[in-house]
Amino acid sequence: MHEIALSPQEFELFRSYIYERVxxxxxPQKTTLIKxxxxxxxxxxxxSSFGAYYDYLVADTSGEELATFVSAISTNVTSFFRESAQWKWLESYMPQLVAAKTTKKLRIxxxxxxxxxxxxxxxxFLQKMLHDFEAWDIKILATDISHKVLKHAMQGVYEPKQVEGLPASIIEGAFEKKLNAQGHYQISQALRQKVLFRHFNLVTDPFILNKPFDMIFCRNVMIYFDEPTRHDLIGRFTSILPKGAPLFLGSSESLTSHRESLKLLGSSIYQRL
Ligand SMILES: C[S@@+](CC[C@H](N)C(=O)[O-])C[C@H]1O[C@@H](n2cnc3c(N)ncnc32)[C@H](O)[C@@H]1O
Structure with missing residues (x-):
């Protein structure tokens, strides 16, 4: 398979399109990576050329090729109970959150x-923390720019090595029995029904979300964004977070702006002031 070259002019087309859309x-150091x-x-x-691929990318209004491009140059890496310090912090925050609630309703x-x-x-986590978990009306909005990962997420099927390190009580409460000869696990239907998966581009899609969230997780997503894009996105999260609610970022991410409206509580957890 011969290598197709990427000229500086072609690189510039991708650079400006990807910045605007994502x-x-x-x-320019990313030329080799993209190629x-x-x-x-x-x-x-x-x-046969990156110019032709650019035309193909721009013509695809479904956004699927854009997501393929983004996946190729970034990462979808994730895992259960990632950023353990944040879950530890949430354990101590839950009694306060529950006490402040007037209805048994959680939106995340x-x-x-x-x-x-x-x-x-x-x-x-909520299943473990709320003794009356079944009595709560819980909805998680889960969004991503990639249709491919969303499809996987909706099926909720995971490899044994991703699941078997979890405590037995969690596996029992959250997963269906092993599905096949490879021993894959599937998230129980009861839990899957509580998640609303949606395609959503955080940079370009408008936040038409009129219900307030009790907390927002946006972890390890903004790592590739530049400062103005991060600033804008954090501003939009801030505008829909009620006072006191936490915003979770990835452990390598920190805020350089919006300090007047978000207070650092530790482990890349910020609280809306
Ligand atoms: C490294 S994963 C992080 C997953 C999870 N939040 C975690 O911390 O484990 C980053 C995800 O952000 C998504 N993403 C990147 N840019 C995005 C954008 N502009 N809008 C929505 N999702 C985006 C990617 O498709 C990818 O699935």
Whole structure:
């Protein structure tokens, strides 16, 4: 398979399109990465130049090729109970949250949910923390730019190695029996029904969300965004978070703006002031 070259002019087309559509700021040093990661895709599509691929990308109004491009240059890596310090913090926050509630209703957004481990972890956690879990009206909104990961997330099927390190009580409460000869596990239907998976581009889609969230998770999503894009997104999260509610970022992410409306509580957890 011969390698298709990527000229500086072609790189510039991708750079400006990807920045505008996804907020990812590609520096010229990423030329080799794009060329390397996308060559296979061009061959699969039967295209002989990056210019032709650019036309294909822009013409695809479904956004699916954009998601393929983003997946090729970034990562969908995730896992159950990722960022353990944050779950520890949530344990101590839950009594306060429950006491402040006037109805048994919880609304949580997992923004950039990848293949579903994050929203399902939220439910596993709540199952453990709320003695009357069944009595609560719980809905998790789980969104991602990639249709591919959303499809996986909706099925909720995971490999044994992803599941078997979890405590037995969690496995028993959250998963159906092993599905097949490979021993895959599936999230129980009761839990899957509590998650609303939606395709959503955090950079370009409007936040038409009129119900307030009790908390928002946007972890390890903004790593590729530049500062103005991060600033804008955090501002929009802030505008829909009620006072006192937490915003969870990835452990390598921190805020450099919005300090007047978000207070750092530790472990990349911010509280709406
Ligand atoms: C590394 S994963 C993080 C998954 C999970 N939040 C976690 O921390 O384990 C990043 C996810 O963000 C999604 N993503 C990247 N840019 C996005 C955008 N502009 N809008 C929505 N999702 C985006 C990717 O498709 C990917 O699934």
């Amino acid at each position: 907020g990812i700021a590609l520096s 390397g990661r996308l060559n296979k895709r061009l061959h699969a599509l039967g295209l 957004w997992s923004a950039g949910c990848s293949s579903g481990e994050e929203p399902y972890t939220i439910l596993m």
